[in-house]
Amino acid sequence: MIPSPKIFGLIGYPVTHSLSPLMHNAAFKALNLDARYGLFELKPQELENFLKSLSKKNIYGLNVTIPYKEQVIPFLDRISAQAGLIGAVNTIRALQDKLEGFNTDGEGFLKHLTEDLGFSPEGKTVSVIGAGGAAKAVTVYLAKAGVKRVTIYDTQEEKLKNLLAHLKASFKGTEFNQAHSIEGLKINNSDLLVNATPIGMKEADPLIVSEGQMHRGLLVYDLIYNPKETKLLKLAREKGAMVSSGLGMLLYQGMLSFEIWTGKIAPKEIMRKALEDKLC
Numbered sequence: 001m002i003p004s005p006k007i008f009g010l011i012g013y014p015v016t017h018s019l020s021p022l023m024h025n026a027a028f029k030a031l032n033l034d035a036r037y038g039l040f041e042l043k044p045q046e047l048e049n050f051l052k053s054l055s056k057k058n059i060y061g062l063n064v065t066i067p068y069k070e071q072v073i074p075f076l077d078r079i080s081a082q083a084g085l086i087g088a089v090n091t092i093r094a095l096q097d098k099l100e101g102f103n104t105d106g107e108g109f110l111k112h113l114t115e116d117l118g119f120s121p122e123g124k125t126v127s128v129i130g131a132g133g134a135a136k137a138v139t140v141y142l143a144k145a146g147v148k149r150v151t152i153y154d155t156q157e158e159k160l161k162n163l164l165a166h167l168k169a170s171f172k173g174t175e176f177n178q179a180h181s182i183e184g185l186k187i188n189n190s191d192l193l194v195n196a197t198p199i200g201m202k203e204a205d206p207l208i209v210s211e212g213q214m215h216r217g218l219l220v221y222d223l224i225y226n227p228k229e230t231k232l233l234k235l236a237r238e239k240g241a242m243v244s245s246g247l248g249m250l251l252y253q254g255m256l257s258f259e260i261w262t263g264k265i266a267p268k269e270i271m272r273k274a275l276e277d278k279l280c
């Protein structure tokens with residue numbers, strides 16, 4: 001019998017624009033692993049049966065994206081402390097019919113921020129636009145890393161209030177504030193601005209900050225990685241702020257998932273090149 005490759009992949013709806021297959025398949029090839037990474041677009045009613053039949057499909061690991069990062073949790077046998085704190089799972093490991101959930105988004109963001117960009121979060125003041133799943137992962141990790149103050153704005157007030165309540169209950173050493181507008185974020189007094197909304201992905205999207213809010217000494221981190229330079233990043237760069245797209249976060253969260261699944265050190269430069277080649 002010909003041994004079949006181990007299967008890994010991404011579940012979500014939709015998943016067609018994902019760059020994860022490029023990054024992970026390049027890594028499998030570089031390490032000579034008999035494994036493939038594919039895309040699984042699942043309708044909500046298909047999720048449970050899919051997760052219950054991973055071993056039949058030879059699936060050893062999954063990434064999870066919108067809208068299933070929270071919805072998968074009831075079907076898992078255990079989740080990591082980090083995934084519990086974030087309340088969402090972006091990585092599943094299937095081991096001997098047991099499913100374990102992890103979250104590598106926040107750690108991936110923090111690793112890129114500290115290791116590649118040289119930003120030290122301790123004692124810093126941070127403004128965040130968006131209070132969805134990505135903002136939750138990012139703010140949990142910024143708080144863990146000792147930021148002094150986090151102010152968040154989201155058009156969905158209920159979602160924002162829930163996130164703030166969760167953060168305040170979990171991290172006593174950080175001050176958390178609600179902004180009622182972009183102006184209320186007080187970006188002028190911040191060291192770091194994170195865009196955790198999808199605004200900027202489309203050409204027609206508006207610029208959601210104003211020129212006067214950009215300043216030298218500010219790092220603007222846009223979680224969006226396609227396009228490589230959003231209108232927000234362009235303005236920030238022109239005004240002398242430091243800038244980063246979300247490509248580094250994508251890379252590091254992928255490397256962490258790869259290491260959870262394979263137990264091997266992820267080939268960073270190979271994975272980075274796979275992403276950059278596609279986005280150039």
Ligand code: NAP
Nearest residue numbers: 130131132133134135153154155196197198223246249250
């Ligand atoms: P999400 O759950 O939809 O959260 C985004 C939040 O921002 C929503 O509550 C949304 O409200 C709000 N929002 C939209 N426009 C706004 C505005 N003008 N001002 C204030 N708030 C606004 O999305 P997510 O999963 O957190 O992802 C957010 C972004 O991060 C996406 O672009 C995603 O691709 C990116 N991301 C990147 C990485 C990476 O590795 N680089 C990882 C995860 C996510 P509505 O629902 O009303 O629109």
